[in-house]
Amino acid sequence: MxxxxxxxxxxxxxxxxxxxxxxxxxxxxxxxxxxxxxxxxxxxxxxxxxxxxxxxxxxxxxxxxxxxxxxxxxxxxxxxxxxxDIDLKKFIKRIRVLQNRVIMLMSASAVDRYEHFISTYPNIIQRAPQHMIASYLGITPEALSTLKNQRLRSKKK
Amino acid sequence: MxxxxxxxxxxxxxxxxxxxxxxxxxxxxxxxxxxxxxxxxxxxxxxxxxxxxxxxxxxxxxxxxxxxxxxxxxxxxxxxxxxxDIDLKKFIKRIRVLQNRVIMLMSASAVDRYEHFISTYPNIIQRAPQHMIASYLGITPEALSTLKNQRLRSKKK
DNA sequence: TTTATGCATTAATGTAGATTAAGAAATTTA
DNA sequence: TAAATTTCTTAATCTACATTAATGCATAAA
CATH class of the missing domain: 2.60.120.10 (Jelly Rolls)
Incomplete structure (x- = not known):
């Protein structure tokens, strides 16, 4: 402890x-x-x-x-x-997060995964470097960079 | 029961x-x-x-x-x-399988995922229809079909 | 301060796998 | 059995994202 x-x-x-x-x-x-x-x-x-x-x-x-x-x-x-510390509830929670992550990786586009990440972990976006967020999302830093631009552009309109 | x-x-x-x-x-x-x-x-x-x-x-x-x-x-x-039936070991096992699945989806190509699937669940390949295996792997049935051919061709040589 | 080293951006080109479409096999239902 | 439905394959085209490479900006080190 x-x-x-x-x-x-x-x-x-x-x-x-x-x-x-x-x-x-x-x-x-x-x-x-x-x-x-x-x-x-x-x-x-x-x-x-x-x-x-x-x-x-x-x-x-x-x-x-x-x-x-x-x-x-x-x-x-x-x-x-x-x-x-067999906190079963935490285990189940963890499994559900992973369950969602698998589904995300299989069914959602990089943009959707990014959106989801932002809304689920808003404060981490500011704290972790881009290339790590890209790595979490399963894309390259370059792809994340262009993806962010597209997002901005489409929102500005 | x-x-x-x-x-x-x-x-x-x-x-x-x-x-x-x-x-x-x-x-x-x-x-x-x-x-x-x-x-x-x-x-x-x-x-x-x-x-x-x-x-x-x-x-x-x-x-x-x-x-x-x-x-x-x-x-x-x-x-x-x-x-x-809080079989903690089973929970942990389950999490590990998911952990591996996430890593697979992020880092391995469709071919590698297929290879991995075959060696991990050899008997399911014969029992489940192709489109379900494709779905598990996160690819389309068409992609799985062509992928299997490539595999065969490269092994025959 | 200058010089590195790491990090983010942009753009050009390449590729794995999606989509579409059509036909062949296999399985189910009548 | 034939007819219908589901499953699998093949090929052409398309697209999301990877790769490569060059440039600018930080932060850190000299």
């Missing part, structure tokens, strides 16, 4: 590491992500204050995801060992 | 229905899916024998997903009411 401070860009966990933990974010912003075989990053989730960032592997399995800090942050690492 | 028989194409649950249940599959094959605003189906998961098919909403919320039978099946509906 100790709070620890981490600085921007500090890596908390790497893919393949053992003893995966959960991280409760007191302040700041974390992210979890993978790196594919072409070396490309894919952001899995953002973790602003109040969120818990976890790689859903059992504590004795190697991690699937990298976790690092986008901003200087204060976090509380939580051991996964005991069956303590 | 009663087993019930359902026939091919029988719908167990519609989006918006209340009193969502889980369905343990004794034999046969179920699927869960959404229908987007363009009327297009997106298969969320296949449930062959041994699997439990669930829409992860709390029992008093309206369903997000449709669930129906791809083959004549024998299933056991499970009430979600009590906190009985």
């Amino acid at each position: 100790e709070k620890i401070k981490v600085v921007k860009k500090q890596i908390l966990q790497r893919k393949g590491d053992l003893h995966s933990k959960s991280y409760k974010v007191e302040s700041g912003l974390l992210r979890s992500y993978t790196i594919d075989d072409k070396g490309k990053e894919h952001i899995f989730m953002f973790g602003p204050e109040g969120w818990i960032v976890t790689d859903y592997v059992s504590p004795n399995e190697p991690c699937e995801l990298y976790i690092d800090a986008i901003e200087d942050s204060v976090i509380v690492p939580i051991e996964k060992t005991s069956s303590q | 009663e087993k019930i028989k359902v026939v091919k194409k029988q719908i167990l649950q519609r989006k918006g229905d209340l009193h969502s249940k889980s369905y343990k599959v004794e034999s046969g094959l179920l699927r869960s899916y959404t229908i987007d605003d363009k009327g297009k189906e997106h298969i969320f998961m296949f449930g062959p024998e041994g699997w439990i098919v669930t829409d992860y909403v709390s029992p008093n919320e309206p369903c997000e997903l449709y669930i129906d039978a791809i083959e004549d099946s024998v299933i056991v509906p499970i009430e979600k009411t009590s906190s009985q």
Whole structure:
């Protein structure tokens, strides 16, 4: 239950590491992500204050995801060992978010996904760099940039 | 704990229905899916024998997903009411599958996703119609068809 | 201050997969 | 069985987004 401070860009966990933990974010912003075989990053989730960032592997399995800090942050690492914090509701919530993300990725265009992202995580847009938001949306930074222009233009009219 | 028989194409649950249940599959094959605003189906998961098919909403919320039978099946509906079958491990497993699916959708090409699907669910390929597999992969049936040819051609050489 | 290094933008060109359409096979229904 | 319906395939065309590359702007380092 100790709070620890981490600085921007500090890596908390790497893919393949053992003893995966959960991280409760007191302040700041974390992210979890993978790196594919072409070396490309894919952001899995953002973790602003109040969120818990976890790689859903059992504590004795190697991690699937990298976790690092986008901003200087204060976090509380939580051991996964005991069956303590089985907050089932949070699990179900998490599954639903993923469920929606899968559906989004399958059915919605990049513009729609961006719109959805804005309305769901309005404050993260300002805090995370563009290329990370692009990565979360599953598009390139270039595509995000032009997409934003199109949006502006069509709204201005 | 009663087993019930359902026939091919029988719908167990519609989006918006209340009193969502889980369905343990004794034999046969179920699927869960959404229908987007363009009327297009997106298969969320296949449930062959041994699997439990669930829409992860709390029992008093309206369903997000449709669930129906791809083959004549024998299933056991499970009430979600009590906190009985909180098999946490299954939850975590489910999240991991989703986690992988998201990563797949973001980083892998249609061919790679197909390869992955084949190796993960070899028997479903033969049992579900192509257009459903295409839907699961997030591509059109036409794209799946041509993709299969390319695969064959490159292997024959 | 100057010089780097990283990040965002724009534009030209390329490509995976969507769409459309038509026909062939297979399966279901009568 | 034939007729109807559903499923699968093929090919032509189209489009959203990727890739590449060049340019401007930050922030950070020297």
